[in-house]
Amino acid sequence: DAGVIQSPRHEVTEMGQEVTLRCKPISGHNSLFWYRQTMMRGLELLIYFNNNVPIDDSGMPEDRFSAKMPNASFSTLKIQPSEPRDSAVYFCATQALNTEAFFGQGTRLTVV
Amino acid sequence: RKEVEQDPGPFNVPEGATVAFNCTYSNSASQSFFWYRQDCRKEPKLLMSVYSSGNEDGRFTAQLNRASQYISLLIRDSKLSDSATYLCVVKDTGRRALTFGSGTRLQVQP
Numbered sequence: 001d002a003g004v005i006q007s008p009r010h011e012v013t014e015m016g017q018e019v020t021l022r023c024k025p026i027s028g029h030n031s032l033f034w035y036r037q038t039m040m041r042g043l044e045l046l047i048y049f050n051n052n053v054p055i056d057d058s059g060m061p062e063d064r065f066s067a068k069m070p071n072a073s074f075s076t077l078k079i080q081p082s083e084p085r086d087s088a089v090y091f092c093a094t095q096a097l098n099t100e101a102f103f104g105q106g107t108r109l110t111v112v
Numbered sequence: 113r114k115e116v117e118q119d120p121g122p123f124n125v126p127e128g129a130t131v132a133f134n135c136t137y138s139n140s141a142s143q144s145f146f147w148y149r150q151d152c153r154k155e156p157k158l159l160m161s162v163y164s165s166g167n168e169d170g171r172f173t174a175q176l177n178r179a180s181q182y183i184s185l186l187i188r189d190s191k192l193s194d195s196a197t198y199l200c201v202v203k204d205t206g207r208r209a210l211t212f213g214s215g216t217r218l219q220v221q222p
Contacts, residue, residue: 031208042214043156043199050208091155093210100146101210103155 004104006092012110018080021107023092024073029102031095034067034077037106038088046090049075082111115139116213118200124219129190133216135183135200144203145176147185149196150215156199159185190220 005024013019025032033048047057049069057067064083069075079086087110095101118135125131137145145162160167162174162183173186183200200213 033209035212043212045209045211048209056207056209095208100158100161103157105155 004092004094004102006090006104006107008107009105010108010110012112013082015083015111016081017111018078019082019086019109019111021077021090021092021109023075023077023094023104025075025092025094026096026102027073029094029096029099030072031101032069032075033093033095033101034075035091035093035103036088037091043091046077079109082109084111087111114213115211116200116202118213118216120214120216122217122219124221125190126221127190127192129220130186130188131190131218132187133185133198133200133218135185135213137181137183137200137202137211139202139204140178140181141205142181142202143205145174145183146201146203146210147172147174147183148199148201148212150199151196156212159198187218190218192220192222194218195220 007022034046035043037043045059047067052069067077089106089108091106093101093103116137147159148156149159150156160169162176166175171188175184197215197217199215202211
């Protein structure tokens with residue numbers, strides 16, 4: 001298995017633009033997590049899904065952020081409109097019932 | 113107060129030294145505990161789980177003190193390749209998501 005696959009690896013966008021981050025989980029993993037990492041705040045949970053259903057989105061900073069998991073093989077995190085303070089590394093992690101959480105390589109987002 | 117607190121470091125130690133990291137957590141209902149390692153510009157990866165009785169994996173020893181809500185990681189005979197950020201991680205009862213500390217940075221010097 002190739003592990004958790006995130007795309008793009010790097011994204012530079014202008015303030016106000018829409019940004020979509022993508023994640024392909026490890027096959028068979030039924031939990032998926034979106035985290036954001038910054039120097040100031042460390043790793044923060046944004047939202048997580050269990051069996052494609054959003055369970056806890058209390059970490060989503062504001063309405064500009066939305067996440068979907070239309071099927072077991074794919075999830076997106078969208079920011080619309082983006083702002084410079086959204087600049088961070090966004091990680092997707094997935095987990096099966098009795099395994100550790102495996103992280104993707106992350107998407108480094110820069111909003112200018 | 114943060115849910116999981118760690119000393120950010122950096123800890124600068126010579127090769128061969130023994131170094132210990134500590135972590136405290138605020139939720140007494142937390143059920144599972146881990147140490148993750150994160151290399152510069154890479155994703156976090158599981159280093160080891162932490163059990164109530166304490167556990168060892170080679171040069172690494174993890175301890176949990178539930179009464180004090182305190183977790184520790186001891187690295188013996190440190191190697192240059194141990195240089196990384198070590199993240200203390202807690203999972204609460206009934207919740208699958210992990211809560212991460214901000215990490216402690218370790219730099220092992222020749």
